[in-house]
Amino acid sequence: NYPAWQYNMEESHILETIDKNEFIYRSVIRAPWPVSNREMIVHLRMRVPSQNFMTIEVNSIVHDHPEDKKLVRVPYSEAVWKVAKVNETDLNIQYSLRIDPGGSVPVWLVNMAITEGPYVTFKRLKEQIGSR
Numbered sequence: 001n002y003p004a005w006q007y008n009m010e011e012s013h014i015l016e017t018i019d020k021n022e023f024i025y026r027s028v029i030r031a032p033w034p035v036s037n038r039e040m041i042v043h044l045r046m047r048v049p050s051q052n053f054m055t056i057e058v059n060s061i062v063h064d065h066p067e068d069k070k071l072v073r074v075p076y077s078e079a080v081w082k083v084a085k086v087n088e089t090d091l092n093i094q095y096s097l098r099i100d101p102g103g104s105v106p107v108w109l110v111n112m113a114i115t116e117g118p119y120v121t122f123k124r125l126k127e128q129i130g131s132r
Contacts, residue, residue: 002027005124007117010037015065021046026065029074035105039071056081076100093122 003009012027022045029038041063048054058079067073082094095118101110 001128005121005128007113007121007124015041015063021048024061024063026063028071031105032109035109036070036072036103038074038101039068040074040077041065042077052085054081054083056083072101072103074099075102095122 002012008030010028010030014025016024027040042058043061045057060077077099079097084092
């Protein structure tokens, strides 16, 4: 259900499952005109050291999945989610992202994504979790 809550996510699917907490997936991120949409191939690792805490690390990787010439493949990204259960109804989530989107991206678009992206993502994620 990733595209339903992740900011500007057009599609996403698993390419390889390593185990229940580790897999490789491909995502396509929608970008406004005149910028080309982006494609990411990432390795996700989830660690759950206790019932009240988990870490999710997501890093771009080189992969043999065929490139789509209409998309720009993101050469570098590194994201970390630290999720802690505060109580029965609340979570504390720390999220960080470093990314080189590849190609040419205007400053206005970078500024918009930096300010709008996390807000929209977490708002939608809260709606998804709340509906369960």
